[in-house]
Amino acid sequence: MGLSDLFTSKRSGLVSAISMVVEAGLALYRGDTKIAALLLGAAALAYRWSFVGAIAEILIRAYQRLR
Numbered sequence: 001m002g003l004s005d006l007f008t009s010k011r012s013g014l015v016s017a018i019s020m021v022v023e024a025g026l027a028l029y030r031g032d033t034k035i036a037a038l039l040l041g042a043a044a045l046a047y048r049w050s051f052v053g054a055i056a057e058i059l060i061r062a063y064q065r066l067r
Contacts, residue, residue: 013050017043020057035064 020043028036038060046053 013047013053016050016053016057017047020046020053035060038063 024039042056
């Protein structure tokens with residue numbers, strides 16, 4: 001199994017989406033609703049296309065650091 005297979009497998013998309021939903025819940029608990037909404041959107045992308053979801057998560061993390 002190559003790296004491209006890992007990013008395109010359905011299981012990796014599901015695991016990535018679940019982890020982002022958990023992170024969104026933690027962000028919501030901290031009171032950061034904008035980040036929680038962004039992470040939920042990224043989770044939806046990760047479920048469908050895990051590579052796009054990973055890129056969205058990286059961009060969200062960069063946004064958090066720049067704020």
